[in-house]
Amino acid sequence: MPPVSAIPSRLCLGPGPSPVPPRVLAALAHPTIGHLDPAFLALMDEVRDGLRHVFATTNAMTLAMSGTGSAGMETVIVNLVEPGDRVLVGVNGVFGGRLAEVARRTGAEVTTVDAPWGRALDRDALAAAIARSSPHVVAVVHAETSTGVANDIAGLADLVHARDGLLVVDCVTSLAGMPVEIDAWGVDAAYSGTQKCLSCPPGLSPVTLSPRAVARLDRRRTKVPSWYFDLTLLKSYWGQERAYHHTAPINMLYALHEALAIVREEGLPARFLRHRAAHERLAAAVDELGMTFVSEAGHRLPMLNAIAAPAGVDEAAIRRRLLDEHGIEIGGGLGDFKGKAWRIGLMGHGATTESVDTVVGALRALLA
Amino acid sequence: MPPVSAIPSRLCLGPGPSPVPPRVLAALAHPTIGHLDPAFLALMDEVRDGLRHVFATTNAMTLAMSGTGSAGMETVIVNLVEPGDRVLVGVNGVFGGRLAEVARRTGAEVTTVDAPWGRALDRDALAAAIARSSPHVVAVVHAETSTGVANDIAGLADLVHARDGLLVVDCVTSLAGMPVEIDAWGVDAAYSGTQKCLSCPPGLSPVTLSPRAVARLDRRRTKVPSWYFDLTLLKSYWGQERAYHHTAPINMLYALHEALAIVREEGLPARFLRHRAAHERLAAAVDELGMTFVSEAGHRLPMLNAIAAPAGVDEAAIRRRLLDEHGIEIGGGLGDFKGKAWRIGLMGHGATTESVDTVVGALRALLA
Numbered sequence: 001m002p003p004v005s006a007i008p009s010r011l012c013l014g015p016g017p018s019p020v021p022p023r024v025l026a027a028l029a030h031p032t033i034g035h036l037d038p039a040f041l042a043l044m045d046e047v048r049d050g051l052r053h054v055f056a057t058t059n060a061m062t063l064a065m066s067g068t069g070s071a072g073m074e075t076v077i078v079n080l081v082e083p084g085d086r087v088l089v090g091v092n093g094v095f096g097g098r099l100a101e102v103a104r105r106t107g108a109e110v111t112t113v114d115a116p117w118g119r120a121l122d123r124d125a126l127a128a129a130i131a132r133s134s135p136h137v138v139a140v141v142h143a144e145t146s147t148g149v150a151n152d153i154a155g156l157a158d159l160v161h162a163r164d165g166l167l168v169v170d171c172v173t174s175l176a177g178m179p180v181e182i183d184a185w186g187v188d189a190a191y192s193g194t195q196k197c198l199s200c201p202p203g204l205s206p207v208t209l210s211p212r213a214v215a216r217l218d219r220r221r222t223k224v225p226s227w228y229f230d231l232t233l234l235k236s237y238w239g240q241e242r243a244y245h246h247t248a249p250i251n252m253l254y255a256l257h258e259a260l261a262i263v264r265e266e267g268l269p270a271r272f273l274r275h276r277a278a279h280e281r282l283a284a285a286v287d288e289l290g291m292t293f294v295s296e297a298g299h300r301l302p303m304l305n306a307i308a309a310p311a312g313v314d315e316a317a318i319r320r321r322l323l324d325e326h327g328i329e330i331g332g333g334l335g336d337f338k339g340k341a342w343r344i345g346l347m348g349h350g351a352t353t354e355s356v357d358t359v360v361g362a363l364r365a366l367l368a
Numbered sequence: 369m370p371p372v373s374a375i376p377s378r379l380c381l382g383p384g385p386s387p388v389p390p391r392v393l394a395a396l397a398h399p400t401i402g403h404l405d406p407a408f409l410a411l412m413d414e415v416r417d418g419l420r421h422v423f424a425t426t427n428a429m430t431l432a433m434s435g436t437g438s439a440g441m442e443t444v445i446v447n448l449v450e451p452g453d454r455v456l457v458g459v460n461g462v463f464g465g466r467l468a469e470v471a472r473r474t475g476a477e478v479t480t481v482d483a484p485w486g487r488a489l490d491r492d493a494l495a496a497a498i499a500r501s502s503p504h505v506v507a508v509v510h511a512e513t514s515t516g517v518a519n520d521i522a523g524l525a526d527l528v529h530a531r532d533g534l535l536v537v538d539c540v541t542s543l544a545g546m547p548v549e550i551d552a553w554g555v556d557a558a559y560s561g562t563q564k565c566l567s568c569p570p571g572l573s574p575v576t577l578s579p580r581a582v583a584r585l586d587r588r589r590t591k592v593p594s595w596y597f598d599l600t601l602l603k604s605y606w607g608q609e610r611a612y613h614h615t616a617p618i619n620m621l622y623a624l625h626e627a628l629a630i631v632r633e634e635g636l637p638a639r640f641l642r643h644r645a646a647h648e649r650l651a652a653a654v655d656e657l658g659m660t661f662v663s664e665a666g667h668r669l670p671m672l673n674a675i676a677a678p679a680g681v682d683e684a685a686i687r688r689r690l691l692d693e694h695g696i697e698i699g700g701g702l703g704d705f706k707g708k709a710w711r712i713g714l715m716g717h718g719a720t721t722e723s724v725d726t727v728v729g730a731l732r733a734l735l736a
Contacts, residue, residue, distance in 0.1 A: 203617035249571035
C-alpha cells in the first residue's frame with residue numbers, strides 16, 4: 001500500500017471539501033485525549049461558542065454532530081418529526097430532494113414545493129402551501145449546492161410560525177460564507193457541514209435548535225427513531241451533566257475549534273465580502289470566456305458557481321484534465337445538470353483572487 | 369480561546385480513545401482532497417482490504433461508516449432489522465443494553481438473555497432462547513467494554529443459522545487486539561470503532577456484512593429507516609459505481625489507512641500476543657497490590673481490565689489525581705460498577721510494558 005503521504009496535493013475548488021489551512025491540519029494532528037477529559041470538555045464549550053457565533057444565535061442547544069453534513073440533516077429531521085406529522089419541503093435541487101426523502105423515512109406525510117433546477121424557490125408558492133396544510137415542519141435549503149442557487153430565508157419564519165410550525169434550514173454550504181442569521185430570521189433548526197466555508201475537513205455537522213424546537217423535542221410522543229442522533233440523549237453530554245453518550249471524534253473537534261478561531265480572527269463581515277469578491281471575479285471571467293451560469297441571476301451563491309459546460313465540450317474530460325494536469329478539483333453537475341454543468345466552489349480558504357485566477361487560467365488553456 | 373496546541377498530553381489508558389501513534393497523526397494531517405478524487409477512491413479500496421484483514425473476512429461489503437462505534441451498531445441494526453422482527457440480544461453490560469435499545473427503536477420485538485455484570489453470557493441460556501423464539505437476528509457483544517468481559521462467539525452461529533437467523537457481533541473493543549474471526553465463526557454482521565485496538569482517533573466505524581446478511585438486506589420489505597446509515601445506498605459509493613452518497617470524512621480515512629498499515633506490519637498474531645502480555649503484566653501487579661478484577665476469571669479481556677476500587681478509596685479522586693498529577697487517563701465504572709471499579713485500557717499502541725509499569729507505578733504512589 002502506498003503511504004498516505006503519496007497522495008497528491010489538490011486545489012479543492014469543487015462543491016467541498018474546500019482547502020484546509022495548515023493551522024487547521026496542525027490542530028487536527030494534536031495528540032488525542034479522552035472525550036471526558038476536562039481539557040476536552042472545555043474545548044467543546046469553546047466549539048459551541050464558536051458555532052453560536054457563525055450561526056448568529058444564542059441557542060442553548062448548539063453542537064457538532066459526529067458525522068458529515070447529511071448526519072446533521074438527519075439529526076434535525078428525526079428529532080423534530082414524528083410519524084404522521086405534516087412536513088413541507090422546498091425542492092430545487094439534490095439537497096431539497098434529500099430532505100424530503102429523510103423526512104419520508106420517519107413516517108411523516110411529506111409534500112414538496114418544487115422549482116426548476118437553477119431557479120430559486122417561489123415565496124408565494126411556499127406561502128400558499130403553508131396556508132393549505134399548516135405543516136408541523138417546513139424545511140428549505142439555504143444554499144443549494146447542486147445548483148448554485150440561494151433560497152431566501154428572511155421572512156419565511158413568520159409564515160411558518162403563524163401556523164404553529166417549525167422552520168428548518170439547511171446551511172451546509174452557506175454557513176460562514178454568506179450571512180446566516182438563525183435568530184434574526186427566526187429559524188428553529190439548522191445544520192451545516194465543516195468541509196465547506198468553515199474550511200475544516202469533513203466529519204462533523206454543526207447543528208442548532210431554537211428553544212421552540214427544543215420544546216417540540218421535549219413534547220415528543222414517540223422516541224427518536226435513531227439512538228445515535230437522539231438529541232434528548234446528546235444534550236446530556238454537551239450540557240452540564242457530561243453524561244457519556246458516544247465517543248466524540250476528538251481530533252475533528254480540535255480541527256473545528258481552530259477553524260472557528262480563524263473565522264473569529266477574520267470576522268464574519270470580512271469573510272462574507274471575501275467570498276463575494278471571489279465570486280464576482282469568477283463571474284467576470286466566466287462572462288469573458290463566453291460562458292454562462294445555470295443558476296438564475298440575483299440568486300447566485302458566492303461560494304458555489306454552477307456554470308454551463310460549453311456546447312461540444314466533454315465536460316468530464318475537462319474536469320479530469322484539470323485534476324491530472326493542473327491539480328485542481330472542480331465538481332460536475334448532479335441530477336438535471338449531470339453532464340451539462342461545472343460547479344466551481346470558492347469556499348472558505350479557497351475564496352481568493354489566486355484561486356479564481358488559477359482555475360480560470362487552467363480552464364482557458366484547456367478550452368483553447 | 370486557548371489554542372488546541374495548549375491541550376496537555378495524556379497517556380490514554382482508559383476505555384478508549386487509545387494512544388495514537390505519531391505516524392497516524394501525521395497521516396491524519398495530510399492535506400484534504402476530494403471524496404471522489406481517484407487518489408482517494410484508491411485509498412478507500414486499500415482501507416477496505418485492510419479492514420477485511422483485521423476482521424478475517426472476505427466479505428464484499430466491508431467499509432468504514434462515517435461515525436463512531438455506536439454509528440456502526442446502529443448501521444447494522446437498522447439495515448438488518450425490520451419492524452416486527454424478533455431480535456434476541458445478550459446483555460451483560462452497557463453495550464449489550466445499547467444494542468437492545470437501538471433494536472427496539474426499529475419497531476422490532478426485542479428479548480434479552482441477561483448475565484450479571486462481570487460475568488460472561490451463558491451459552492445454554494442463549495441456546496434455549498434461540499430455540500424458543502427463532503430470532504431473525506441474534507446480537508452479542510464480543511468484548512464488553514463496560515465490564516471487561518469477553519463473550520464467546522465461536523459456535524454461536526450454528527445455533528442462530530439453524531433457525532435461519534443472522535448473528536450480529538459487536539467488535540468495538542476486540543478488533544485488532546484479540547482474535548476476531550468473522551468468516552471462521554460464521555458471523556453475519558460486525559462493527560467496530562477506530563479508537564480502541566486500532567489506535568486511530570475516534571470518528572469511523574468499520575462494518576462488515578456476510579453475503580447472507582446482504583441477501584437479507586436485499587430482501588427488505590421496508591426502506592432502511594435511516595438515510596445516513598442506509599447500506600443499500602452506501603454500497604454504491606464504496607462499490608464500483610462510486611455514486612455520491614455523503615462526503616466521506618477524508619482525513620479520518622487517511623488515519624485509518626495508516627493505522628491498518630501498522631497492523632499489517634506488526635502482524636495480527638504478534639499484536640494479539642502483545643495485548644495478552646500487557647494484560648498479564650497488569651494482572652500480576654493488580655494481584656501484588658492486593659486488588660481484584662470485577663470480571664470473571666477465564667473471560668477477562670486483555671485490552672480492558674476492570675478492577676475493583678479498593679474499599680475506602682474515593683475512586684473518582686484517584687482517577688482525577690492520576691490525570692492531573694501523572695497525565696494518565698483511566699476509566700471509571702459504568703452502570704452497576706459506577707463508583708466501584710476502574711477500567712484500565714491497554715489498547716493498540718497502549719498495550720506495552722511501559723504503559724503497564726507507568727500506570728501501576730502511579731497507582732502505587734497514589735494508594736500508598
